[in-house]
Amino acid sequence: VQLVESGGGSVEAGGSLRLSCEPSGGSFNSHAMGWFRQASGKERELVAAVAAASNGGRTWYKDSVRGRFTVSRDDSKSIMWLQMNSLKLEDTAMYYCATARGITIAALKANSLDAVGRGTLVSVSS
Numbered sequence: 001v002q003l004v005e006s007g008g009g010s011v012e013a014g015g016s017l018r019l020s021c022e023p024s025g026g027s028f029n030s031h032a033m034g035w036f037r038q039a040s041g042k043e044r045e046l047v048a049a050v051a052a053a054s055n056g057g058r059t060w061y062k063d064s065v066r067g068r069f070t071v072s073r074d075d076s077k078s079i080m081w082l083q084m085n086s087l088k089l090e091d092t093a094m095y096y097c098a099t100a101r102g103i104t105i106a107a108l109k110a111n112s113l114d115a116v117g118r119g120t121l122v123s124v125s126s
Helices: 105-109
Strands: 002-006 008-010 017-024 032-037 043-052 059-061 069-074 077-085 093-100 113-116 120-125
Touching: 002 069, 002 093, 002 113, 017 093, 017 120, 032 069, 032 077, 032 105, 043 069, 043 105, 059 069, 077 093, 093 105
Parallel strands: 008 120
Antiparallel strands: 002 017, 017 077, 032 043, 032 093, 043 059, 069 077, 093 113, 093 120
16 A cells, blocks of 8 residues: 655644645554654654544654644545644644554554655645
8 A cells, every 4th residue: 555645735833734644555554554754853752643443543742742733544435634723833843744554653662564655745834
């Protein structure tokens, strides 16, 4: 399965963006899903994740985005979103969606991934 992200762009601090992730062929219904980001000069980090429905569909957020970002998925449409509100300068990064090797968020945290998209750029300015 190939993953395609969309929705990135440039926004002023305090603004909002909504990222989308869809598979190109196949589906990701049986996988936990997540959003990673990589800022210039930094390592890629997991910022939000949602377990497969068969694992309860619970969500997880990195501390720095909790309360501002919301991850959701609609398995009937094979799509995942990341709603980003109150964006900060430090949210500037390339954002990637990924499927886990399995149904749990733990797999994403362990970087056990099945597929990773090419990314969409989010740029936050003052």
